[in-house]
Amino acid sequence: MTTPLTSIEPADFLGLTYDELRDWLAARGEPAYRARQVCDGVYHALVDDFQRMPALPTSLRERLAREATITGPVTRASAVSKDGRTRKLLLELRDGKRIETVLMLYPASAEGRARATVCVSTQAGCAFGCTFCATGQMGFERHLTAGEIVAQTLYIARELRAHPWTAPDGSLIDRVTNLVFMGMGEPLHNYANTLKAIAILNMPEGLNIGARHMTVSTVGLVPAILRLAEEPFQVNLAISLHAPNNAMRARTMPVTRKYPIEEVLKAVQTYIARTGRQVTFEYVLLAGENDSVGHARELARLLAPLAQFGHVNLIPVNVTAAGYKPPSGATIRAFRETLRAGGVSSSVRAERGDDIAAACGQLRTRYGNARSLPIVALGES
Numbered sequence: 001m002t003t004p005l006t007s008i009e010p011a012d013f014l015g016l017t018y019d020e021l022r023d024w025l026a027a028r029g030e031p032a033y034r035a036r037q038v039c040d041g042v043y044h045a046l047v048d049d050f051q052r053m054p055a056l057p058t059s060l061r062e063r064l065a066r067e068a069t070i071t072g073p074v075t076r077a078s079a080v081s082k083d084g085r086t087r088k089l090l091l092e093l094r095d096g097k098r099i100e101t102v103l104m105l106y107p108a109s110a111e112g113r114a115r116a117t118v119c120v121s122t123q124a125g126c127a128f129g130c131t132f133c134a135t136g137q138m139g140f141e142r143h144l145t146a147g148e149i150v151a152q153t154l155y156i157a158r159e160l161r162a163h164p165w166t167a168p169d170g171s172l173i174d175r176v177t178n179l180v181f182m183g184m185g186e187p188l189h190n191y192a193n194t195l196k197a198i199a200i201l202n203m204p205e206g207l208n209i210g211a212r213h214m215t216v217s218t219v220g221l222v223p224a225i226l227r228l229a230e231e232p233f234q235v236n237l238a239i240s241l242h243a244p245n246n247a248m249r250a251r252t253m254p255v256t257r258k259y260p261i262e263e264v265l266k267a268v269q270t271y272i273a274r275t276g277r278q279v280t281f282e283y284v285l286l287a288g289e290n291d292s293v294g295h296a297r298e299l300a301r302l303l304a305p306l307a308q309f310g311h312v313n314l315i316p317v318n319v320t321a322a323g324y325k326p327p328s329g330a331t332i333r334a335f336r337e338t339l340r341a342g343g344v345s346s347s348v349r350a351e352r353g354d355d356i357a358a359a360c361g362q363l364r365t366r367y368g369n370a371r372s373l374p375i376v377a378l379g380e381s
């Protein structure tokens with residue numbers, strides 16, 4: 001009887017910190033400066049093939065091609081919004097799982113300079129089943145590795161390098177400036193890989209994206225929020241709240257039964273005390289469900305103790321299979337005014353890319369697991 005040959009998986013360099021990369025190379029007799037050269041190739045020249053790293057000797061390039069990988073996912077579908085400022089990609093990972101990554105381009109505003117924000121996925125599917133979310137209806141498939149999270153950002157970094165965006169103020173945006181962990185999946189459910197991806201994307205030898213330019217979104221996993229408060233990276237925290245009380249929240253977000261709002265807010269207070277960072281509360285507005293003036297009053301009372309450090313981001317729902325509808329402009333204005341009167345600041349997230357199904361999980365839902373998908377042209381959906 002023959003023993004089957006076990007294939008050795010190539011090392012995913014996109015999932016290694018600089019120190020890990022240096023150690024991996026050192027274990028194979030390579031000097032420390034090779035790690036810097038590999039990082040230059042991956043994160044500065046933005047190549048996805050060792051053969052395109054001329055600083056490395058040919059023998060090392062060949063060895064790396066056999067024993068390591070820097071190849072990211074492949075595009076299965078792509079769509080660009082009519083205004084050209086939102087680009088959504090359906091990417092396929094090595095095992096065939098499909099995830100979504102979104103690039104959002106923002107002109108300069110009172111909040112700062114023009115920016116290119118990448119929204120990355122941290123899981124294929126999601127275990128939390130929020131009723132308004134297309135990903136939540138798919139169920140959980142698996143956690144993404146740190147390398148797979150980094151690869152999404154690199155993919156967009158290459159796109160921006162090849163096709164820089166000229167913002168309305170004339171500035172040229174040719175790199176990723178901000179990252180939001182708000183794509184498919186719950187980032188803090190995949191804690192270790194999300195944190196490692198943050199470390200890799202933050203490292204000076206890599207893309208060097210500041211932790212303060214990164215936002216991690218969560219449905220409110222209390223132990224993970226408390227753990228995050230102790231990490232060296234002071235990332236922004238966004239809490240998906242979406243309702244002003246537990247009974248209502250539990251109807252759309254089953255996780256509420258495990259972590260009630262009061263416990264989540266206590267953990268948020270700890271996060272603020274430890275990091276000094278402002279926390280955003282995401283509130284998807286569902287017409288006729290959670291958008292009345294009464295709900296706004298209740299929300300303002302709930303968040304009043306955090307008002308100085310808390311900000312509400314109102315998001316009119318994108319239309320999903322669940323049949324929710326966004327409220328009217330007048331309803332949204334009344335909601336905001338009530339929050340303001342209660343001492344809570346808010347903004348309305350511009351509905352980005354509605355014409356291309358930009359909300360989390362919608363592109364994947366639309367195209368399912370079809371083997372052959374169109375690369376959608378500019379403005380089509």
Ligand code: SF4
Pocket residue numbers: 126127128129130133134135136137183184185186219240360
């Ligand atoms: S909103 Fe986030 S946590 Fe809820 S189901 Fe969707 S991806 Fe999961």
